[in-house]
Amino acid sequence: MIFQIFFPVISQAETVFNPHDLLETRINNLTREDLVRLTQMGIDIDGVWETTARAYMLPDRLKELRSLGYEVTVIPDRIRRDSDLIQAYHSYSELTSELKATETAHPDICRLYNIGNSEQGRELWFMKITDNPDIEEDEPEVKYISTMHGDEPVGTELSLNLIRVLTDEYGTDPRITALVNEIEIWIMPLMNPDGYMSQSRYNAKGRDLNRSFPDQNYDPNNTVADRPIETQHVMNWAFAHSSVLSANFHTGALVVNYPYDSDPDPRANYSATPDEPLFIELSLTYASLNEPMYNGSFDRGIINGAEWYHIRGGMQDWNYIWLGCNEVTIELNDIKWPPYSDIPDLWNDNRESMLTYMEWSLRGVRGVITDSVTGQPLNATVTVVSIAHDVFTDPDAGDYHRLLLPGTYDIRFSADGYQTQTVQEVIVGSGNATQLNVAMVPQVPGDINHSNSADLTDAIVTMKLLTGTDIVFPVHKDADLNNDGKIGLQEAVYVLRKISDPEN
Numbered sequence: 449m450i451f452q453i454f455f456p457v458i459s460q461a462e463t464v465f466n467p468h469d470l471l472e473t474r475i476n477n478l479t480r481e482d483l484v485r486l487t488q489m490g491i492d493i494d495g496v497w498e499t500t501a502r503a504y505m506l507p508d509r510l511k512e513l514r515s516l517g518y519e520v521t522v523i524p525d526r527i528r529r530d531s532d533l534i535q536a537y538h539s540y541s542e543l544t545s546e547l548k549a550t551e552t553a554h555p556d557i558c559r560l561y562n563i564g565n566s567e568q569g570r571e572l573w574f575m576k577i578t579d580n581p582d583i584e585e586d587e588p589e590v591k592y593i594s595t596m597h598g599d600e601p602v603g604t605e606l607s608l609n610l611i612r613v614l615t616d617e618y619g620t621d622p623r624i625t626a627l628v629n630e631i632e633i634w635i636m637p638l639m640n641p642d643g644y645m646s647q648s649r650y651n652a653k654g655r656d657l658n659r660s661f662p663d664q665n666y667d668p669n670n671t672v673a674d675r676p677i678e679t680q681h682v683m684n685w686a687f688a689h690s691s692v693l694s695a696n697f698h699t700g701a702l703v704v705n706y707p708y709d710s711d712p713d714p715r716a717n718y719s720a721t722p723d724e725p726l727f728i729e730l731s732l733t734y735a736s737l738n739e740p741m742y743n744g745s746f747d748r749g750i751i752n753g754a755e756w757y758h759i760r761g762g763m764q765d766w767n768y769i770w771l772g773c774n775e776v777t778i779e780l781n782d783i784k785w786p787p788y789s790d791i792p793d794l795w796n797d798n799r800e801s802m803l804t805y806m807e808w809s810l811r812g813v814r815g816v817i818t819d820s821v822t823g824q825p826l827n828a829t830v831t832v833v834s835i836a837h838d839v840f841t842d843p844d845a846g847d848y849h850r851l852l853l854p855g856t857y858d859i860r861f862s863a864d865g866y867q868t869q870t871v872q873e874v875i876v877g878s879g880n881a882t883q884l885n886v887a888m889v890p891q892v893p894g895d896i897n898h899s900n901s902a903d904l905t906d907a908i909v910t911m912k913l914l915t916g917t918d919i920v921f922p923v924h925k926d927a928d929l930n931n932d933g934k935i936g937l938q939e940a941v942y943v944l945r946k947i948s949d950p951e952n
């Protein structure tokens with residue numbers, strides 16, 4: 449197997465970034481205050497154990513930190529020294545071939561998409577696995593994205609294993625068949641192919657993709673402008689989809705890290721989302737099925753992002769805040785790039801976790817939101833009244849999937865141009881999601897005019913619905929006329945019914 453090392457192509461005034469200049473370091477004897485300071489200096493911290501942080505930096509940054517009195521040790525670069533280590537891993541071209549072959553072998557359940565090219569022109573492959581893969585169905589979308597840090601390749605191999613299991617066992621294993629039939633599964637084995645090919649954490653321009661997403665506290669502009677190209681592709685894909693549950697896979701520790709990673713107070717010891725109990729359950733679902741993780745150095749194998757160490761611009765916070773999608777960050781192995789012979793054991797440790805976590809997308813409350821007049825699916829917002837965090841319908845099918853712990857909830861549905869509806873005391877159990885479909889009634893504008901208030905049988909109603917539809921319709925004979933001479937609500941409802949079903 450040939451493993452090519454690419455150096456970035458530098459254009460015009462771009463800063464030169466050579467991944468081989470980058471140093472992996474340990475910064476020792478740190479207090480929480482030191483960590484805050486290092487984060488504010490923009491030091492790329494990537495894991496903290498008691499008073500030691502792992503961090504990446506260029507040589508002048510190392511000098512600077514040492515001159516400030518920090519005790520920094522440089523870790524010899526094992527990956528690049530030991531080429532045997534990388535030999536058995538899929539090369540980028542082998543990964544591409546395998547994904548294409550899988551799609552060809554399973555055309556009934558697989559679609560392989562290139563969602564855009566990396567800085568150096570490599571495709572970002574995203575495999576969709578579901579029944580009826582060309583039809584928008586009322587199904588939750590789940591996504592797994594791996595190896596946004598190019599030197600953390602375990603998740604890439606596990607993603608390929610997962611794709612293999614989902615496709616090979618479809619139709620024979622009842623559980624796998626149900627997963628593929630009921631969920632729209634998206635798996636991206638390699639988000640940072642350029643970094644992977646140069647065994648670098650960063651993309652080809654030296655950007656850390658997991659520090660490059662919008663951040664509610666420090667970079668709240670939810671657009672792709674000025675972000676790394678790989679991040680732009682993932683954001684644009686996500687804007688066009690409606691995932692409800694996701695995970696992104698890393699190595700360098702053994703833990704499930706749940707939002708928030710970022711907090712308005714850089715000194716905060718913890719940063720909880722409004723869905724804190726749900727995130728703990730989701731994380732425990734994964735960790736408790738992975739024995740080494742559950743019994744490892746983190747309590748029950750899970751930790752809040754900010755409690756561990758703060759990051760800004762992480763992908764999981766962005767998913768939760770802007771997409772309404774529950775995402776966690778899963779660290780699969782303490783050693784970033786273990787010998788390939790460790791992969792079978794790592795797959796055994798994670799197989800059940802990866803499947804069971806995915807099944808969470810079928811829990812909570814789900815349904816389809818439509819326009820009561822036209823029956824068309826709607827772009828609507830779903831609010832659990834007691835939890836300050838909305839989710840949104842997929843406007844293509846109108847379906848929503850609100851993950852919730854068992855309990856009783858009041859749920860509010862709202863959409864531009866429609867009357868807001870609240871359904872009270874919705875009971876959620878621990879099994880399949882409670883089904884709650886809602887037909888939303890268009891708001892009737894206040895200024896309905898009719899041409900002739902004296903003779904209602906000849907009157908014409910002209911009405912512009914707030915949904916944008918213009919309606920011109922003869923008033924029916926039982927129209928109620930308000931004191932102000934305008935058509936009342938009953939007549940408006942009659943007109944709405946008529947246009948949805950003229951025979952009625």
Ligand SMILES: [Zn+2]
Binds near residue numbers: 597600698699700
């Ligand atoms: Zn990572």
